[in-house]
Amino acid sequence: xxxxxxxxxxxxxxxxxxxxxxxxxxxxxxxxxxxxxxxxxxxxxxxxxxxxxxxxxxxxxxxxxxxxxxxxxxxxxxxxxxxxxxxxxxxxxxxxxxxxxxxxxxxxxxxxxxxxxxxxxxxxxxxxxxxxxxxxxxxxxxxxxxxxxxxxxxxxxxxxxxxxxxxxxxxxxxxxxxxxxxxxxxxxxxxxxxxxxxxxxxxxxxxxxxxxxxxxxxxxxxxxxxxxxxxxxxxxxxxxxxxxxxxxxxxxxxxxxxxxxxxxxxxxxxxxxxx
Amino acid sequence: xxxxxxxxxxxxxxxxxxxxxxxxxxxxxxxxxxxxxxxxxxxxxxxxxxxxxxxxxxxxxxxxxxxxxxxxxxxxxxxxxxxxxxxxxxxxxxxxxxxxxxxxxxxxxxxxxxxxxxxxxxxxxxxxxxxxxxxxxxxxxxxxxxxxxxxxxxxxxxxxxxxxxxxxxxxxxxxxxxxxxxxxxxxxxxxxxxxxxxxxxxxxxxxxxxxxxxxxxxxxxxxxxxxxxxxxxxxxxxxxxxxxxxxxxxxxxxxxxxxxxxxxxxxxxxxxxxxxxxxxxxxxxxxxxxxxxxxxxxxxxxxxxxxxxxxxx
Numbered sequence: 001x002x003x004x005x006x007x008x009x010x011x012x013x014x015x016x017x018x019x020x021x022x023x024x025x026x027x028x029x030x031x032x033x034x035x036x037x038x039x040x041x042x043x044x045x046x047x048x049x050x051x052x053x054x055x056x057x058x059x060x061x062x063x064x065x066x067x068x069x070x071x072x073x074x075x076x077x078x079x080x081x082x083x084x085x086x087x088x089x090x091x092x093x094x095x096x097x098x099x100x101x102x103x104x105x106x107x108x109x110x111x112x113x114x115x116x117x118x119x120x121x122x123x124x125x126x127x128x129x130x131x132x133x134x135x136x137x138x139x140x141x142x143x144x145x146x147x148x149x150x151x152x153x154x155x156x157x158x159x160x161x162x163x164x165x166x167x168x169x170x171x172x173x174x175x176x177x178x179x180x181x182x183x184x185x186x187x188x189x190x191x192x193x194x195x196x197x198x199x200x201x202x203x204x205x206x207x208x209x210x211x212x213x214x215x216x217x218x219x220x221x222x223x224x225x226x227x228x229x230x231x232x233x234x235x236x237x238x239x240x241x242x243x244x245x246x247x248x249x250x251x252x253x254x255x256x257x258x259x260x261x262x263x264x265x266x267x268x269x270x271x272x273x274x275x
Numbered sequence: 276x277x278x279x280x281x282x283x284x285x286x287x288x289x290x291x292x293x294x295x296x297x298x299x300x301x302x303x304x305x306x307x308x309x310x311x312x313x314x315x316x317x318x319x320x321x322x323x324x325x326x327x328x329x330x331x332x333x334x335x336x337x338x339x340x341x342x343x344x345x346x347x348x349x350x351x352x353x354x355x356x357x358x359x360x361x362x363x364x365x366x367x368x369x370x371x372x373x374x375x376x377x378x379x380x381x382x383x384x385x386x387x388x389x390x391x392x393x394x395x396x397x398x399x400x401x402x403x404x405x406x407x408x409x410x411x412x413x414x415x416x417x418x419x420x421x422x423x424x425x426x427x428x429x430x431x432x433x434x435x436x437x438x439x440x441x442x443x444x445x446x447x448x449x450x451x452x453x454x455x456x457x458x459x460x461x462x463x464x465x466x467x468x469x470x471x472x473x474x475x476x477x478x479x480x481x482x483x484x485x486x487x488x489x490x491x492x493x494x495x496x497x498x499x500x501x502x503x504x505x506x507x508x509x510x511x512x513x514x515x516x517x518x519x520x521x522x523x524x525x526x527x528x529x530x531x532x533x534x535x536x537x538x539x540x541x542x543x544x545x546x547x548x549x550x551x552x553x554x555x556x557x558x559x560x561x562x563x564x565x566x567x568x569x570x571x572x573x574x575x576x577x578x579x580x581x582x583x584x585x586x587x588x
Contacts, residue, residue: 003395006495014390018404021467024419027429043432089315104312115524118570119326121553121562126326145322148315206412209528228414229532239422246418253410
């Protein structure tokens with residue numbers, strides 16, 4: 001009788017919030033198949049036909065095709081760069097014994113407390129000064145910097161669990177520092193690498209304000225998060241097209257979530273816990 | 276280490292004058308270590324710390340637009356900001372937003388997280404759904420809310436259906452409800468994600484603690500607040516800090532996407548004011564002065580939250 005009658009209010013409140021959470025998403029999904037008249041007339045009913053007209057319309061009017069490719073490009077390259085920077089740094093910090101290593105670790109763990117938004121305008125100046133304003137390249141360079149604190153701290157935790165003897169054995173075989181990193185540490189902290197890949201995939205894919213300001217509105221360059229809100233003004237108040245476009249941008253993230261649900265939850269939770 | 280020094284390692288092969296191998300390995304190890312952290316550190320300093328410092332410099336400049344001449348303003352921007360009624364509206368809106376949204380989110384999420392952690396029927400479904408707001412990007416969430424709150428959107432449609440047609444409103448376009456709608460969006464998406472964090476943390480609290488409480492005849496309410504809460508108090512503090520920062524700094528995006536700060540300045544928050552003055556009004560010194568204010572509010576908030584949640588047993 002663990003969940004006896006005294007739990008009734010708890011059940012009710014929990015599922016009530018669930019309804020509040022799901023109803024807008026349900027509305028989003030069904031509206032994507034409806035016309036404006038149907039949306040206003042019967043907002044909750046299932047669509048009468050599963051026509052893809054709204055999807056193709058939103059896809060072409062907001063140029064979502066190139067936008068999705070741009071988002072993929074920026075996200076993938078930024079992830080590669082993040083790993084290239086964070087893995088050696090974590091390796092160095094995890095093995096360092098002196099005061100310097102502790103200091104570097106402290107710098108990164110304090111970085112959690114710098115909200116990315118704070119320096120939007122100076123970052124824009126930096127982009128202009130380096131001649132990379134209105135390019136995707138700047139975002140590829142910039143996003144890994146925002147991810148550095150979390151990625152380094154998580155990887156250091158994983159690398160600390162690797163026993164010293166592993167490295168000493170490799171050293172005896174004549175392995176260089178780089179070889180130790182490549183053949184001992186990197187394979188052994190794959191779960192940590194997977195965690196930061198997932199976490200950063202989410203933040204990079206969903207990034208909005210910096211992409212808006214730095215890459216700008218050019219349809220050939222902008223990311224999907226910048227393209228999506230333009231549907232609001234482009235289509236006036238055609239909610240069918242607006243919701244269809246929103247659904248399209250959610251598909252990649254939702255697919256990854258459903259396939260990797262357990263792993264993703266762990267990743268996000270550890271992201272917050274490791275602070 | 277003893278094994279290494281007695282073995283002919285790679286280090287002794289290289290040096291013409293063979294130093295004691297153990298010392299050479301140790302030395303190389305620390306040197307290699309420092310160098311490998313340099314790129315990440317440099318990246319971080321150039322792209323994150325540098326711009327942050329620049330905020331304080333720009334705040335002292337008179338800079339009326341990107342291509343306009345720049346001059347030193349000293350404390351001129353500070354008085355300009357303090358004399359501006361819009362700034363004080365933004366302060367008030369941000370205060371309301373923080374005071375309403377953060378406690379509602381944290382208390383709601385803690386209770387919901389506790390509920391899920393007890394593994395009631397359907398807790399797997401709950402966990403799956405609770406997480407969804409954490410996945411959706413800000414623009415997508417804003418578009419969902421735009422569709423729900425628009426004059427002929429879901430909310431007004433639902434009110435009409437249940438006979439409360441007189442309560443319908445243009446939620447995002449009316450001065451009395453615009454800020455409330457933005458807070459609603461924060462809370463709506465914040466509770467679910469935060470609840471998953473709490474549920475995960477509560478899952479690692481030993482079962483004996485809950486069982487002991489039950490044997491003592493403690494009710495659920497007591498067990499939740501008096502027994503489990505003190506155990507994860509630190510963690511609640513950390514999550515509160517994160518939510519505080521997200522709400523304080525992140526509101527610029529929602530405001531930009533949904534209300535543009537209006538009508539009038541009824542939904543202008545401090546972080547949106549930073550954005551608006553920089554990229555719309557082109558008053559760069561003003562913008563970054565508000566940026567400094569935002570930074571100081573963030574710092575003060577963090578210290579306060581840390582103090583409130585300090586482990587006190």
